[in-house]
Amino acid sequence: MPRRPAVPTLTTLCLQNLAQHMQSLWAKDYSDNYLDEYEFRFLVGPFNDLACGLVQELLQLLGRSRRLSRAALHLLLLPHLQQLSLQPCPTLANNALGHLIVLRCQGLSVLELSGCGRLSPAVLVDLAEGLPRLIRLGLAHTQTNIQVLSAVGSCCRRLRELDVSGCKKVTPRALRHLGYDPVERRPGCPALRVLLARELEGDAVTAVAFLLLALPRLEVLAHGAVPDALRLLRSGRLGGTEDSEGFPSLEELARSRGDSAEETPLMLALRQLEEVEEDALSTVHAVCPQAEELSVWLGDSPNPSGLRELSGWKCLSRLTLGCSGRHSRALAELLPLAQGLGSRLRVLTLHSFICQDPLSLPALLTSCPSLQSFSAELEVPPDPHEEPPEEEPPRWATDLLPQRLPRLQSFSLSLTSPVPATHRPVLSSTLASLLCQAPRLQILRLLAVPFPLDSVLEPALAGLQELQELVLAQSRVSPGTVWQLLGSDGPLRRLDLSRCPDIHRRDYDGFLQAVRKQRLELDITWE
Template structure:
């Protein structure tokens, strides 16, 4: 077997064979005889013998290759399915197809209808009424409205994840029907943990929309993730305790204050007691696009946070801390505008929780001192994913020293790291010390991450030929054996450095050399020839 070659499973090969022969073998007879019959429950044939996951994989294969037809989808909607995603074939899904799902697939616990926008709301509502086992439901970019949300609230009491992103017909009042049944006077969807309303904007009065989000946050005491552009405004009202708006809620719905009183007491693990927390403490574990100004105030409502994305201001105008979130494992810090905040400014903020971090993403920051990035990564030994987009400004200060020392031989130990992305934008020619320290940092990282699968080094001015020569010249065990994806766009590397990667023992599948000015056309052809001779399946991009 060639280095890094993958052996396809027998089931995968069989599914590919079925997909290639679907039209000529499996669908011709069915199309002629049964295409217009929507309500029969069973189809004798090979597909009712496949396990549910294999049927779903076949739907994905056919959908991604644009080989799935209406007849093929009819055949694959099997009664034993527990999970079904029609996302790969959304264009085929209409009212009749949804009726077929309603009749046949009564055991579904997960249903994905993303972008199935040809299905009317009444059909969607009828569908969810017949699927009480649902735990995951994805209706983003569909015609979902108050009728659908009311049906979900009334019939899907096991639901844990719901995606209603980009559903343009959702209003403030329809959002309330999701979590409260007016007819029976009870709260609904109490098992819900994830509710996504991304790109859903309010209709009419924006204040009522914010109040509706407050209602949902209070009505779902165990909600862990809620995504919507107005989320921060709603949390601000909760923090200030403004729960008595004059024109909200609509008739027959309880007031915000009444909803707040129904929330169960939260358990204080430290004191081993259960208390009703002031300021309406939320159970949220993930917050997106939290403004830096709100990090201390609104963040105090969510002390169980595990993942947070914070938008940094152009200037640091106040102090905030991550210590209030002892469970934090995923941290994203980004500047929405042009980079004006220095990496060095946020080091002390990250340090207290650095050992807990599994994912760290730093986007659109200035990197001014050559040691700061190495210091930061050293503080985070449990990282699984590191992603960064940094700008090195002009006139980066670095003292002239003696002859540059060799790169350090000790690895920077990151035993769990599987993704490392470093994208640099350099505004001027860098001082040799900065470039040298950058190369040494990369050597230490690459030697210390045995589980690395995805590596992206874009715009790197350090000589990557030397970096990979040192890394692959190190002693056993052989480094980077799990590497699958490598991007070196616009970086300082030649055909020699790239050949070291291709000759190494790894699982490489894609290699991006776009805009690498020292890789010529003849080099590209040599690399392609090398891959062919080694009988490896590596896709190389170059221009």
């Protein structure tokens, strides 16, 4: 059955006790006497003697339990703190708190401020200038502007990861300050490897191309203009990008790298690429041959050369494919690609494909024996010769997958249309085979499956010893199978039965009563 809560460690009990008395004792004294005296630096308490990791754990515990007050946060801004996240409490992050962080926590290597919109640009500049050891900085959905990016590019020399997604004051031209300091005339953020810049407005093709050339260690640049910027760089037509603000042109950057269209073909170190259109695959492959993770949108007309291009990536291990045209593509079209990638593929995610031939799904899984995660959103076309469904057999065949999937930890299947009766036996047998062939499965999501899943799930429950999350939203499963699941052995922590047509309120109440009575560590969702 799902496990009972583990006996907490002595460390956990001590932190819980400290969190329980934080507000009533130390935070109260600080609030009454010192909270608005910003020259006051520290208050002595047991938290001062905690190691860095324990202070961070205490902050997380207070945040999860919604007990992190302004006073408690002030008290835990200790000099030896190395990681600080204000995401759980963005309303507490004001300008005064920002100044305290600069004063007290100059050893920070990780600072997460995403969503902290009350911090002014001036304070964000002070943080960038006053925390020289930062390795990761999260500024998504803040008031970050060109001055903040200039400070980050000039002062955060160790920075490896930066998130400025959704910052409305960040213009494409402002992004260039991350790659070059026009005042000091030197490269900016020389160690930057990951830059997340999603949901930014404006035509950013030239600015993104500038970053790709100016940041030689960049492995991830999440921005919608990346494919077009790669086209520009691949074309070699970099003239006309001179700038009066002190930034080098694209031609100058390319020469400084030793890359030119006539001599050495441009190659970048990008490992992850998002939102690539099918017709841009050849360009992206030529410029980023070492890519490991790729997200591709396929158009209406089948393009075998585009899918063949994917097979040529030697390092590709994580692939997301979606259909962006009016008509979805057939799942069977991916079989040659899956066979070409073979055992290299670790993660495969599919959106809006049509499963015309039900055997294409088991064939696809069989071609990828090293998968760790598989997710598919499939549409099954109606059968014009549909006949009434036959009676469901007590057990489905489990030999549709001839080999095991020993590494598979997450499997998700969502059906976006009714499934004709002719497809149900094959899909049921595929799921039954999968559950028997994937002993390390931890997450299983079967969404909107319109045929009964009892005979698929029941035989496999004993073998799923590592299953932690089971989502059956909008699927057909009976209360008896859920009861069997509650009585099985395993570490199940989450069970989602939302909008399951065969589960009623009285069933849900019975499940909750059993969980409470047996003190199981299991969260059940139903509506």
